[in-house]
Amino acid sequence: MSDPAYLSLEKLRLSYGDTVAVEGLDLAIGKGELVALLGPSGCGKTTTMRAIAGLLSPIGGTIRLDGADITRVAANKRQIGLVFQSYALFPHLTVFDNVAFGLKLKGITGNALREKVEAGLKSVGLANYAARKPPELSGGQQQRVALARSMVMEPKVLLLDEPLSNLDARLRLDMRTELQRVQAETGVTMIFVTHDQAEALALADRIVVMRDGRIEQIGTPEDIYNRPVSRFVADFVGFENVYAVRDGALHAEKGRVPFTGTLPPVAGLAFRPRHVELGAGPLSGIVRGVSFAGGTREYVLEAAFGMVKAEADAALPAWSLGEAIAFDLPLAHAAPLERD
Amino acid sequence: MSTRFPLTLVLWLVIVFLIGPFLIIVAASFSAGETLAFPPQGFSLRWIFKVFTVESFRESFVTSMILAVGGTLVALVLGIPAAYAMSRYRLPFSETVRTVVSAPVIVPGIIVGLALLRYFVVPVGIPITLALFLAHTALVLPYAVRVVSASLANLRSDIEEAAVLLGSSRLGAFFRVVLPNIRGGILSAFILGFVTSFNQVPVSLFLSGPGIRTLPIDMLGYMEIVFDPSIAALSALLAFLSMGIVLMAERFLGFSRYV
Numbered sequence: 065m066s067d068p069a070y071l072s073l074e075k076l077r078l079s080y081g082d083t084v085a086v087e088g089l090d091l092a093i094g095k096g097e098l099v100a101l102l103g104p105s106g107c108g109k110t111t112t113m114r115a116i117a118g119l120l121s122p123i124g125g126t127i128r129l130d131g132a133d134i135t136r137v138a139a140n141k142r143q144i145g146l147v148f149q150s151y152a153l154f155p156h157l158t159v160f161d162n163v164a165f166g167l168k169l170k171g172i173t174g175n176a177l178r179e180k181v182e183a184g185l186k187s188v189g190l191a192n193y194a195a196r197k198p199p200e201l202s203g204g205q206q207q208r209v210a211l212a213r214s215m216v217m218e219p220k221v222l223l224l225d226e227p228l229s230n231l232d233a234r235l236r237l238d239m240r241t242e243l244q245r246v247q248a249e250t251g252v253t254m255i256f257v258t259h260d261q262a263e264a265l266a267l268a269d270r271i272v273v274m275r276d277g278r279i280e281q282i283g284t285p286e287d288i289y290n291r292p293v294s295r296f297v298a299d300f301v302g303f304e305n306v307y308a309v310r311d312g313a314l315h316a317e318k319g320r321v322p323f324t325g326t327l328p329p330v331a332g333l334a335f336r337p338r339h340v341e342l343g344a345g346p347l348s349g350i351v352r353g354v355s356f357a358g359g360t361r362e363y364v365l366e367a368a369f370g371m372v373k374a375e376a377d378a379a380l381p382a383w384s385l386g387e388a389i390a391f392d393l394p395l396a397h398a399a400p401l402e403r404d
Numbered sequence: 405m406s407t408r409f410p411l412t413l414v415l416w417l418v419i420v421f422l423i424g425p426f427l428i429i430v431a432a433s434f435s436a437g438e439t440l441a442f443p444p445q446g447f448s449l450r451w452i453f454k455v456f457t458v459e460s461f462r463e464s465f466v467t468s469m470i471l472a473v474g475g476t477l478v479a480l481v482l483g484i485p486a487a488y489a490m491s492r493y494r495l496p497f498s499e500t501v502r503t504v505v506s507a508p509v510i511v512p513g514i515i516v517g518l519a520l521l522r523y524f525v526v527p528v529g530i531p532i533t534l535a536l537f538l539a540h541t542a543l544v545l546p547y548a549v550r551v552v553s554a555s556l557a558n559l560r561s562d563i564e565e566a567a568v569l570l571g572s573s574r575l576g577a578f579f580r581v582v583l584p585n586i587r588g589g590i591l592s593a594f595i596l597g598f599v600t601s602f603n604q605v606p607v608s609l610f611l612s613g614p615g616i617r618t619l620p621i622d623m624l625g626y627m628e629i630v631f632d633p634s635i636a637a638l639s640a641l642l643a644f645l646s647m648g649i650v651l652m653a654e655r656f657l658g659f660s661r662y663v
């Protein structure tokens with residue numbers, strides 16, 4: 065993007081009392097970029113967002129925004145918006161007054177205020193709900209009010225903490241499109257937190273995978289999906305069979321994979337279930353689980369070296385439980401891992 | 405039915421013991437006789453009208469009103485920030501503060517009154533009026549803290565952070581989004597405090613003097629000298645006033661949620 069480091073976090077260190085939650089976080093985000101923070105529960109996503117917003121002071125490191133060091137700038141002066149996972153709408157105010165809250169503090173009044181609020185509500189499809197109070201809205205509507213409330217402030221960066229997690233599957237898709245549209249229309253720099261890899265892959269320009277308060281990998285959705293750097297990321301994006309490479313051999317949980325051929329010089333190899341070839345090959349296993357998943361059938365095979373997850377077209381005849389199958393792990397489809 | 409019978413009996417006994425005396429007082433206040441008696445002799449409103457003509461009742465009523473309103477307001481001004489701090493921050497002494505603040509509820513009023521008189525008013529020499537005011541404030545404070553804490557507990561703290569991120573200061577966020585959302589709790593605390601202070605006897609007993617007495621103390625004094633039904637009339641009026649306030653509070657605030 066135009067400015068490679070519109071928002072940058074340098075060696076950021078965050079703690080709650082004595083417990084360090086985030087350690088040595090380095091991240092540069094371009095203007096107008098849509099970045100997803102992806103990781104399991106407790107890895108420090110919310111903590112990082114709160115630090116960027118200014119609600120939590122770092123114990124080390126620097127945060128820069130638009131060329132200025134904002135590490136010590138108060139939260140109400142940063143021009144960073146945050147949509148809370150819980151929405152955090154003001155229950156005593158109408159939808160209109162919720163959205164108007166920040167604008168009024170900026171000194172905007174009268175017609176200018178009304179126009180901005182109405183435009184904000186219209187853009188999230190809630191123009192007819194201005195007079196309601198938050199408890200009278202559905203979860204999805206509350207979420208959109210929260211989004212409008214932050215967007216009308218025209219923040220430099222908009223942070224969204226699990227914006228879609230409380231919605232049902234349908235609304236979630238609607239809101240995804242909504243976020244993409246808002247982002248395309250306004251060009252606002254956005255960071256959103258999720259622990260759903262599909263959501264991150266679908267929405268983000270770039271994905272930051274976090275683990276235990278550190279960054280595990282940063283990359284485009286293609287990078288993350290096809291070229292995970294570690295077992296952790298591979299697991300996260302659906303490579304269910306991950307093996308360590310040591311002494312020129314593949315190692316699974318229970319032992320060596322009797323693999324013939326030369327292995328590349330990497331720390332590990334990861335295979336997606338759909339890349340496991342069933343029916344022929346040098347390896348063999350017993351079917352311990354079969355489940356129908358629409359277009360495909362998912363198998364759990366027990367091989368001498370451990371469990372293998374495989375997938376086959378549902379149109380093919382099914383193997384049944386207890387049956388022995390020959391299979392292959394084709395190197396051509398394996399993702400090489402830099403770290404185990 | 406048969407197993408319910410003892411319970412029903414207990415219920416009726418409770419009602420008789422709680423409401424009975426009150427009904428007797430009300431009936432006695434309509435008496436036409438010269439002395440306080442039950443059953444009342446005849447019917448008249450003269451004692452009810454007389455209440456309003458007794459000079460000392462008027463004075464002590466004003467005193468009690470000032471104490472109840474003023475003391476409760478001061479207790480709220482102290483109690484709201486205390487309750488807020490205890491609910492939002494992990495303070496080193498919050499348990500201690502909670503205990504100290506609720507002490508006046510647990511310790512018998514007579515002891516509080518005596519202690520205040522013996523160890524504050526007499527040695528320090530603070531004016532008895534001020535002592536009375538401080539005592540009422542201290543008595544109401546626990547209710548203020550407790551009721552306000554209850555409504556703060558129901559309020560998510562992230563709305564304050566949301567307000568800050570929209571440009572408000574921390575203090576501004578308190579006034580703009582915390583206070584409006586605990587309004588019901590504050591009003592309830594006020595009413596509870598008012599009623600508590602207004603009906604307070606033991607502490608006031610020690611801190612009343614020739615120049616200053618609260619209404620309940622004045623009534624005690626009056627009864628020692630005059631034994632006419634006007635005291636019943638006044639009691640009935642006060643009881644209706646309290647009930648009216650509490651019923652209104654329940655109707656408009658859902659008072660019982662907080663207490």
Ligand SMILES: Nc1ncnc2c1ncn2[C@@H]1O[C@H](COP(=O)(O)OP(=O)(O)OP(=O)(O)O)[C@@H](O)[C@H]1O
Pocket residue numbers: 080083085103104105106107108109110111112259
């Ligand atoms: N207020 C707090 N006090 C102490 N520790 C905390 C606090 N909030 C979070 N933590 C700890 O900091 C770590 C990171 O928490 P954080 O909330 O950032 O996780 P997260 O990635 O947002 O998880 P989730 O996906 O569950 O929301 C966790 O180990 C958590 O236990």
Ligand SMILES: [Mg+2]
Pocket residue numbers: 109110111225
């Ligand atoms: Mg979180």
